[in-house]
Every structure is written in C-alpha cells, then in structure tokens.
Amino acid sequence: MLRYISKRLVSLSASLIVASILIFIVIEIIPGDPAAFMLGINADPDAVEALREQLGLNASLTSRYFTWVTGLLQGEFGISYTYRVPVSELISDRIVISLPLTFYALVLSTLIAFPAGIYAASKRNSLGDVSVMGLTQLGVAIPNFWFAMLLVLVFSINLRWFSAGGFPGWDQGFFPAMKALTLPAIALALPQASILARVMRSSLLDTLSEDYIRTARAKGLNRRQALWRHALRNALIPVLTIIGLQFSFLLAGGIIIENVFYLPGLGRLVFQGITQRDLIVVRSVVILLVFAVIAVTFLVDIAYAIADPRLREGSR
Amino acid sequence: MNFNHLTSHKMRALAASCAVAAFMVSSTAHAMNTDVTIGMQLEPPNLDPTGGAAAAIDEVVYANVFEGLTRFGPDGSVNPALAASWEISEDGTVYTFKLNDGVKFHDGSDMNADDVKFSLDRARAEDSTNAQKALFAGITSVDVVDPLTVRVTLDKPNGSFLFNMAWGDAVIVAPETADNNASNPVGTGPFTFKNWAKGDAVMLTRNADYWGEAVKLENVTFKFISDPTAAFAAMMAEDIDAFPVFPAPENLAQLGADPRFEVVVGSTEGETILAMNNKKAPLDNIKVRQAITHAIDRQAIIDGAMFGYGTPIGTHFAPHNPDYVDLTAQSAYDPEKAKALLQEAGVSDLTLTLKLPPPSYARRGGEIIAAQLREVGIDTEISNLEWAQWLEQAFRGKDFDLTIVSHTEPFDIGIYARDDYYFQYGDADFKAIMDDLKGETDPAKRSALIAAAQQKIADDAVNGYLFQLARTGVANAKLKGLWENAPTQANDMTGVYWSE
Numbered sequence: 067m068l069r070y071i072s073k074r075l076v077s078l079s080a081s082l083i084v085a086s087i088l089i090f091i092v093i094e095i096i097p098g099d100p101a102a103f104m105l106g107i108n109a110d111p112d113a114v115e116a117l118r119e120q121l122g123l124n125a126s127l128t129s130r131y132f133t134w135v136t137g138l139l140q141g142e143f144g145i146s147y148t149y150r151v152p153v154s155e156l157i158s159d160r161i162v163i164s165l166p167l168t169f170y171a172l173v174l175s176t177l178i179a180f181p182a183g184i185y186a187a188s189k190r191n192s193l194g195d196v197s198v199m200g201l202t203q204l205g206v207a208i209p210n211f212w213f214a215m216l217l218v219l220v221f222s223i224n225l226r227w228f229s230a231g232g233f234p235g236w237d238q239g240f241f242p243a244m245k246a247l248t249l250p251a252i253a254l255a256l257p258q259a260s261i262l263a264r265v266m267r268s269s270l271l272d273t274l275s276e277d278y279i280r281t282a283r284a285k286g287l288n289r290r291q292a293l294w295r296h297a298l299r300n301a302l303i304p305v306l307t308i309i310g311l312q313f314s315f316l317l318a319g320g321i322i323i324e325n326v327f328y329l330p331g332l333g334r335l336v337f338q339g340i341t342q343r344d345l346i347v348v349r350s351v352v353i354l355l356v357f358a359v360i361a362v363t364f365l366v367d368i369a370y371a372i373a374d375p376r377l378r379e380g381s382r
Numbered sequence: 383m384n385f386n387h388l389t390s391h392k393m394r395a396l397a398a399s400c401a402v403a404a405f406m407v408s409s410t411a412h413a414m415n416t417d418v419t420i421g422m423q424l425e426p427p428n429l430d431p432t433g434g435a436a437a438a439i440d441e442v443v444y445a446n447v448f449e450g451l452t453r454f455g456p457d458g459s460v461n462p463a464l465a466a467s468w469e470i471s472e473d474g475t476v477y478t479f480k481l482n483d484g485v486k487f488h489d490g491s492d493m494n495a496d497d498v499k500f501s502l503d504r505a506r507a508e509d510s511t512n513a514q515k516a517l518f519a520g521i522t523s524v525d526v527v528d529p530l531t532v533r534v535t536l537d538k539p540n541g542s543f544l545f546n547m548a549w550g551d552a553v554i555v556a557p558e559t560a561d562n563n564a565s566n567p568v569g570t571g572p573f574t575f576k577n578w579a580k581g582d583a584v585m586l587t588r589n590a591d592y593w594g595e596a597v598k599l600e601n602v603t604f605k606f607i608s609d610p611t612a613a614f615a616a617m618m619a620e621d622i623d624a625f626p627v628f629p630a631p632e633n634l635a636q637l638g639a640d641p642r643f644e645v646v647v648g649s650t651e652g653e654t655i656l657a658m659n660n661k662k663a664p665l666d667n668i669k670v671r672q673a674i675t676h677a678i679d680r681q682a683i684i685d686g687a688m689f690g691y692g693t694p695i696g697t698h699f700a701p702h703n704p705d706y707v708d709l710t711a712q713s714a715y716d717p718e719k720a721k722a723l724l725q726e727a728g729v730s731d732l733t734l735t736l737k738l739p740p741p742s743y744a745r746r747g748g749e750i751i752a753a754q755l756r757e758v759g760i761d762t763e764i765s766n767l768e769w770a771q772w773l774e775q776a777f778r779g780k781d782f783d784l785t786i787v788s789h790t791e792p793f794d795i796g797i798y799a800r801d802d803y804y805f806q807y808g809d810a811d812f813k814a815i816m817d818d819l820k821g822e823t824d825p826a827k828r829s830a831l832i833a834a835a836q837q838k839i840a841d842d843a844v845n846g847y848l849f850q851l852a853r854t855g856v857a858n859a860k861l862k863g864l865w866e867n868a869p870t871q872a873n874d875m876t877g878v879y880w881s882e
Contacts, residue, residue, distance in 0.1 A: 105434065106434075113510060215615075328582070334581055
C-alpha cells in the first residue's frame with residue numbers, strides 16, 4: 067500500500083511541474099499588456115511604461131517563471147496586477163464560496179443519484195425504472211445555466227424566496243450564506259445527479275449479473291439482500307470515479323453558474339483575470355485548480371485501493 | 383423496508399428541507415430608506431482613480447469618496463469642490479485656489495494646501511502612473527502660500543485647466559494614504575469606504591464628519607453583475623435599487639412598463655466612432671474615407687445595435703454640449719455618392735479589416751456596418767477581439783483598417799492632435815486650432831475655435847462618426863436624485879434619497 071501511494075505521489079509531482087510550465091507558457095503567449103489595459107485608451111505612453119516597470123513586466127521570461135515558482139513553493143502567489151493585493155488573499159476570498167458550493171452541489175447530487183440509481187437498478191425495466199431514467203436523460207440534456215435561469219425566474223422573480231444572486235458573505239451567518247448558495251447548488255447538482263444516477267444504475271446492474279451474486283442468491287439471499295450486502299460495494303468503484311471527476315468539474319467549471327448568479331467564486335476570478343490580463347492571478351488560480359484535480363485523483367486512487375484490494379496487489 | 387419506502391422517505395426529507403429553506407427567506411431587497419444598492423456591470427480593478435483608467439473606478443469613488451479642487455455637476459458644469467474659490471492672473475497662467483476650511487480626510491487628518499501640492503506633483507511626476515497624465519502637462523509649479531491657499535503656475539494659459547481639475551484622475555489624496563488607495567481609499571468625500579467583497583460588492587458608508595452638505599443616505603452598496611440576464615433578474619427581484627448603466631437594453635421596454643421601475647435615458651460623453659487607420663492605404667486617401675462615411679446609415683445602426691437609444695453625430699463632439707455643431711448632413715447616408723467617391727479614388731475590390739472590441743455597440747454595430755459597406759462594394763473581414771487584444775493589436779500596434787470604439791472621456795477632441803494616436807491623424811492645422819484653444823480664455827473665441835475643430839475633423843473625414851452613446855439606466859421609481867446624464871462616468875450619490 068505504501069509503495070502504491072509513493073508511486074502515485076511521484077507521478078503527482080511530475081504532473082504539477084509539467085502543468086506549471088505549460089500554464090506559464092500558454093498564458094505568456096496570449097497577446098495583451100496588463101499595463102496598457104489598466105490605463106486605457108487615453109493614457110500617456112510614458113505612464114504605461116512606468117506601470118510596466120512597477121509591475122515587473124519588463125523582466126525576462128525565465129526570471130519571471132522562476133520568481134513565480136519559487137513564490138509558489140513558499141506559498142506566495144504574488145501581487146495581483148489589477149487589484150494590487152496579494153493573489154492568495156483574492157483566492158482565499160473566492161475559495162470560501164467555490165469550495166462550499168462544490169461540496170453542496172456534490173452532496174445534493176449524491177443524495178439524489180444514489181437512491182435514484184439503486185431504485186432504478188432494483189426495479190429494472192419497471193415503470194419506475196423507465197421514469198427515473200427518462201428524467202435523468204432530461205437532466206443530462208438540460209444545460210445547467212438554462213436550468214439556473216428557470217430557477218431564478220420561479221424562485222427569485224415570481225416567488226421572491228431567494229435573491230436572484232450574489233453572496234452575503236459568511237460573516238452574515240451560516241444560513242443566509244447557505245441560502246445564497248442553494249439555487250446555484252441545485253442548478254449545478256441536477257445534471258451531475260443525472261449522470262451519477264445512470265452510472266450507479268448500470269454499474270449495479272453489471273455487478274448483479276456477476277457470478278458471486280448468483281452464488282449469494284444460491285445461498286438463499288433474495289435479490290434485495292444480495293444487492294445491499296454484496297453488489298453495492300463493488301458497484302461503487304465506477305461511481306467513485308465519476309464523483310471524483312465531478313468534484314474537479316464543479317470546482318473549476320462553476321464559472322457559468324457563477325455568472326448567472328453573480329457569485330464571486332474562483333471561476334469568475336479566472337474569467338476576470340483573463341479579460342483584464344491579470345496574468346498572475348490566472349496562472350495562480352489555474353495551477354491551484356490543477357493541484358486540486360490531481361489531489362482528488364490521488365484520493366480517488368487510494369479509495370479504489372481500499373474498495374478493491376486487487377488494485378494494490380497489482381501494483382507490486 | 384422496501385425501496386419505495388426508502389425513496390419516498392428521502393423525498394419527504396427533501397421536501398421538508400425545501401420548506402425550511404422557504405422559511406428562511408428574508409426581505410433583503412427592501413432595504414431601509416437610507417440604504418441603496420447600485421448595480422454596475424464591471425467591477426473596478428482597484429479603487430484609486432489616480433492610478434487607472436477603468437471607468438468603474440470613478441463610478442464608485444468619484445464625488446462619493448474622493449473630491450478634487452473642482453468637480454462636475456450633473457449638467458457637466460465645473461463647480462467648486464475642495465477649492466471654495468479661485469483667482470486667475472491677468473495672463474491666465476497663475477491660478478490661486480482658496481481651499482475650504484475644516485476639510486478632513488477619512489482617516490481624521492486635515493486636508494490642506496500641502497495635500498493639494500502633493501497630489502498634483504504626484505500626478506505630473508516623471509514616474510507617475512496616472513492614466514490622464516496629460517491633464518497636468520502644463521503645470522510648471524505648485525506652491526503652498528498658506529495652509530488654505532495654493533498657487534498653481536502654468537507654462538501658458540490653459541482655458542480647460544479648471545475642467546481638467548474636475549476629473550476623477552485629479553482628486554486630492556493624502557501623502558500618508560495615497561499608496562494604499564487602490565484597496566483602501568481614503569478621501570475627503572461624503573462617504574467613507576467600508577468594505578470590498580471582491581467580485582461582489584463595494585460598500586460605502588456615510589462620513590459623519592463631512593465638511594460640506596450632509597448626505598441623506600447611510601449606506602451605499604455597489605454590486606457587480608456582469609451578465610445582462612442576471613442584471614435583469616436582479617432588477618426584477620429588487621435585489622438592486624438602480625442600475626444606472628443597464629447592460630440589457632432589450633429589456634428596457636419591459637422594465638419601463640413595470641410601475642415599480644423607471645427607465646432613465648440620458649446622454650454620455652461617449653462618442654462612438656468607426657475609427658479608420660488614416661495612414662494605411664487606401665484609407666490615407668480622403669475620398670475613400672469620405673466614401674465610407676457616406677456608406678453608413680447612422681439611424682439603422684442606432685436602431686439595430688442600440689435598440690433605438692443614441693443620438694447621431696457628425697463629428698467627435700457631444701451633442702448636449704452648447705458648443706456642438708451638427709455636421710451629420712455633411713456625411714449623410716448616400717450609397718450612390720459613396721460608390722462615386724470610390725470610383726474617383728480609383729479603388730475597387732476593396733477588402734478592409736474591421737476589428738471589434740467586446741461592447742455590444744461594437745459587435746452588433748460592426749455587423750450592420752459590414753452589411754452597409756458591402757452595399758457600396760467594400761468587403762470587410764470582421765474579427766472580434768477582447769479588450770486586451772484590441773489594445774495590443776489595434777490601439778498600440780495600429781494593425782487595423784477599421785474599428786469601432788466609444789471615446790467616453792469628456793471633451794476629448796484633443797486626441798486628434800496626438801501624433802501617434804491609433805487612428806493616426808495628427809494634422810498640423812488641427813493641432814494649431816487646439817493650441818490656440820488652449821491659450822484662449824475668452825468664451826466666445828473658445829466656442830469659435832471648438833466649432834472650427836469639429837468642422838476640421840469632419841471635413842477631413844478622419845473617422846466615421848456614428849452616434850453619441852446613450853446612458854440607459856433603470857431605477858426604483860422611489861429613488862430620487864440620481865444623475866440622468868453622465869458628464870463624467872460617475873455615480874454621484876450625494877443628492878440621492880428615497881422619496882418615501
């Protein structure tokens with residue numbers, strides 16, 4: 067197990083190094099000068115040059131890369147060009163929205179998908195199964211931003227139960243903050259829940275047709291007992307993979323939903339950073355997201371190994 | 383336990399939590415009568431008006447947090463602000479400002495002549511990063527006469543000096559706090575900075591020690607909503623009390639029909655132009671430029687791209703300005719004339735690049751202009767650029783034939799005198815007019831020079847002059863005192879109050 071983990075850790079750090087170089091190069095290639103952007107079209111060229119100097123944009127490419135990476139290793143992301151505050155401060159302001167939103171959506175998605183998937187699998191080809199699968203088909207097909215707008219129309223504009231967007235901040239209390247995240251979380255969760263429910267169902271059906279289930283049934287367990295005691299745990303591996311992927315997707319991909327609900331999350335920070343050429347912010351957030359995705363993959367790998375001992379045997 | 387039971391149990395739990403959520407609903411939208419929430423499409427990158435050109439900075443802090451020696455009134459007039467009065471020397475080169483007594487910065491320190499000297503010297507310094515450094519170009523010295531008197535000496539008379547001092551870029555800041563204004567602005571205005579939830583909102587609160595007339599509002603929140611659909615939803619849900627520059631003009635009719643809201647259509651300083659690269663063949667030929675100006679149907683662009691909001695212009699000047707000269711007839715829509723001019727110029731099979739920045743006036747207007755140009759035999763290659771790309775390629779690199787931009791600075795006809803400006807005009811005669819204007823302080827003569835300048839750039843068909851950008855806003859019908867027009871890009875909250 068230890069060897070398995072250390073091997074995974076090595077590949078994790080290699081991925082990070084490659085990612086940091088790629089991110090840096092790609093972002094440097096984008097045309098556009100942050101200083102020119104900040105000072106606008108009426109600006110004096112001298113003032114733009116003075117600002118470039120002040121922002122450290124005149125240093126060489128390699129020296130800027132190493133300044134950035136050494137900063138990262140010390141937990142220093144640098145100073146945002148446009149906001150002029152430490153990037154770490156910007157990120158920590160945003161992550162307290164994006165991370166809870168991601169978990170909220172993931173929990174909702176799991177809470178919906180598990181019962182739905184298990185139900186559909188256990189009642190295979192029944193009317194219930196067909197309707198659940200029909201609904202999930204719809205859930206996969208509906209774009210989440212459109213669904214989000216529907217939610218706003220119904221719950222904010224007509225019923226006036228929720229604000230149409232925005233985030234009051236955690237200092238306003240737990241419930242107002244969670245309330246502000248509720249519609250976005252539902253909008254994010256529904257398509258994910260649909261995918262997850264479908265995976266859950268097919269994975270359960272696959273395991274239910276395995277030999278050991280037949281053996282269990284032969285021992286005298288009924289179909290339901292066999293499902294709960296033996297099939298479910300084994301059916302979880304593909305489901306875990308999907309949950310891991312969904313976490314990364316939700317964390318990095320909430321950008322459209324963040325725009326619809328004007329939530330100041332990480333996605334919008336990147337979006338703003340790109341349009342304003344706040345390259346230092348874009349770089350840092352992207353590397354952080356890469357790190358999060360790699361770390362989640364790592365955790366999922368370990369979860370596999372726990373769920374399925376054959377995987378860690380295989381690594382010997 | 384069967385599965386049916388399990389799911390229905392879960393469903394009931396879900397329904398219960400939904401009901402709880404519904405219970406938690408609070409009436410945040412209807413704030414108390416001293417609080418107001420203003421919607422803005424763009425978040426300011428920082429809050430220092432002396433260190434960036436973003437209009438959003440002034441839209442939050444101008445007149446609210448920071449003040450200058452003079453300030454713009456809602457009608458564009460230049461009024462006294464921190465300077466109570468001034469005297470101008472005979473030759474027009476020495477301005478002696480008398481400052482208001484008892485003005486304090488938000489950190490409690492006194493605002494006096496030293497701060498004025500510091501602010502002006504900082505803005506015109508060698509290493510200044512002030513985006514409008516040109517405003518301060520003629521200043522040769524700033525002297526403190528006594529704590530409440532400042533003497534500013536210019537190299538030559540400048541008729542727009544008091545106007546220049548009213549810009550957000552010329553506000554007075556304190557030496558101790560100037561470097562932190564980007565994130566923690568400290569000014570002398572009627573509102574103090576409270577909090578900035580980045581990406582979401584900036585909160586201001588009333589300055590109890592304000593030197594001038596007390597304001598009626600207690601708290602002002604500027605909320606940033608970039609998505610037009612979300613802006614509409616926020617207005618409808620009454621999360622926002624006013625959206626002075628509403629990003630979804632297609633929804634204005636619906637909002638206007640709703641008795642809860644009032645649609646406010648005002649003017650801005652934004653001359654929207656089809657800029658042409660005057661040094662690039664064949665646009666260096668005046669006949670080709672004239673042909674393009676005659677090919678354009680301004681009203682069709684206003685109707686098609688701006689939902690009917692906007693005033694046609696024939697030169698680079700704001701129609702609401704008393705000195706405006708209506709020259710639209712000179713470049714009236716006349717496709718036949720355009721074709722004839724092209725023939726005269728000996729140009730055929732012309733293909734021009736049309737580079738469009740993100741605002742909808744450019745993207746939507748660009749499509750319409752492309753269609754209109756095709757009518758007279760000019761093909762266009764449209765490319766949509768982000769602002770940063772546009773600045774790099776079109777603005778700095780001058781790699782474009784045509785582009786559409788709204789020039790939003792007040793009284794910015796002076797850009798035509800710049801040699802290396804992106805549309806590359808810099809005509810000597812025009813520069814002479816502008817030089818005369820700078821030195822002229824007699825109002826009648828100034829008006830004549832301003833008219834001559836407008837005429838000159840229209841005669842030379844430097845650019846295609848399209849329309850003056852309208853300011854289309856929405857506000858709660860009970861909210862009074864917001865600016866209707868935008869003589870500068872600001873949300874001056876000093877006169878705003880709830881009518882009930």
